[in-house]
Amino acid sequence: MTMDLDEMKHAWTQLQARVDRLEHSDRGGRVQHALRGTRRGDWIAIGVWGVIALGAGSFWFDHRDVLHLVVAGLALHVYATAAIILGALQLRALAAIDYGAPIVTLSRQLAELARLRARCSLALGLPWWLLWVPCMIVGVTWLTGFDFYNAAWAWSSLGVGVIGLVGSLALARRFAARPVRSPALRRMIDCLSGRSLARAVRELDQIDEFARDE
Amino acid sequence: MTADRNARFEGLLAEHAGIVGKIAGSYARGREDRRDLQQEIATQLWRAFDRYDERLGKFSTWMYRIALNVAISHLRRGRTFEPLNDEDVVATASDRDGRDDRADALYACIQAFEPLDRALILLYLEDRSYGEIAEVLGISEANVATKLTRLRNRLRKQLTGASS
Numbered sequence A: 001m002t003m004d005l006d007e008m009k010h011a012w013t014q015l016q017a018r019v020d021r022l023e024h025s026d027r028g029g030r031v032q033h034a035l036r037g038t039r040r041g042d043w044i045a046i047g048v049w050g051v052i053a054l055g056a057g058s059f060w061f062d063h064r065d066v067l068h069l070v071v072a073g074l075a076l077h078v079y080a081t082a083a084i085i086l087g088a089l090q091l092r093a094l095a096a097i098d099y100g101a102p103i104v105t106l107s108r109q110l111a112e113l114a115r116l117r118a119r120c121s122l123a124l125g126l127p128w129w130l131l132w133v134p135c136m137i138v139g140v141t142w143l144t145g146f147d148f149y150n151a152a153w154a155w156s157s158l159g160v161g162v163i164g165l166v167g168s169l170a171l172a173r174r175f176a177a178r179p180v181r182s183p184a185l186r187r188m189i190d191c192l193s194g195r196s197l198a199r200a201v202r203e204l205d206q207i208d209e210f211a212r213d214e
Numbered sequence B: 001m002t003a004d005r006n007a008r009f010e011g012l013l014a015e016h017a018g019i020v021g022k023i024a025g026s027y028a029r030g031r032e033d034r035r036d037l038q039q040e041i042a043t044q045l046w047r048a049f050d051r052y053d054e055r056l057g058k059f060s061t062w063m064y065r066i067a068l069n070v071a072i073s074h075l076r077r078g079r080t081f082e083p084l085n086d087e088d089v090v091a092t093a094s095d096r097d098g099r100d101d102r103a104d105a106l107y108a109c110i111q112a113f114e115p116l117d118r119a120l121i122l123l124y125l126e127d128r129s130y131g132e133i134a135e136v137l138g139i140s141e142a143n144v145a146t147k148l149t150r151l152r153n154r155l156r157k158q159l160t161g162a163s164s
Helices: A005-016 A034-062 A067-095 A103-125 A128-144 A151-175 A183-193 A195-211 B002-015 B017-027 B030-051 B059-077 B086-094 B101-111 B115-125 B130-137 B141-163
Strands: none
Touching (some): A005 B115, A005 B141, A034 A067, A034 A128, A067 A103, A067 A128, A103 B059, A103 B115, A128 A151, A183 A195, A195 B115, B002 B017, B002 B030, B017 B030, B017 B059, B017 B101, B017 B115, B030 B059, B059 B115, B059 B130, B101 B115, B115 B141
């Protein structure tokens, strides 16, 4: 149904008398504090990656005479450090969100946060196709003291990782436009196919266009 | 002091409860979602109330700003930045919750717009001045006037298309 703006205003005035009253009971009890939950999750992630960065740092330093252990430890160290930095950036963006700001300002903050999250998800998610190899090397050596490294295994695993990486990107693009029932799978496909990022960028463009004086 | 503050907040909220109800009706989908959004708005208003300074502006202006920001943020988490499709509108309209057809149709009509345009329409329907709309949205008064003219023309065009 379509209404003219004047008709809408007339209907709105009539609605005034009947509008639902705010329910005072259990204020906030059933509210999903999503942003607060996100913030807590980011803090936990930063803490976990902090421990991993310290562990990986001491691992490659302790094994600095064995090249493949240094490379594996360094890879994990660099990844963990990147995860901490990106997590901190997201926390900073979350902290800047102010519901008292003008609508355009807050909408822009939320869209920028969504863009940052989409970029971070890609940057931190995709390397796992390769990162599991150094992770295995560091993990097994650290837990058992046994260096099980084998060059043939490592290179073939990295090769499989590259195929998996390219394949997952191709699959995500293929399924991007198709309906998917699982919300988690939908998020993963949107992230890998670049849809989340494109959507965030589109939202920012829409907000800029809205705010632009014409 | 806290009791005074609570009582003052409760009073102001009760006085302007209609704003929260109408914003929730315009941004939420279905009864449960609407209740969640109303509660979320009330919670954020309560949290921000310490920062409200009546010398800097009317309570209603401050309330519109926070309530609309919460509603848009809520909508984003539901991942619906694109306008609703026909099925969504039917679903919204069929969830009556004691409201009449006219109110359902009005909300469905408003929900067909994108979140920022929806905020603009809501403020216009609430008879806010262009200056106040500009202040809440964070755009210029001239821009408010231009956008309202465009929205009016767009609605007229849709109406003409629907009737023909």
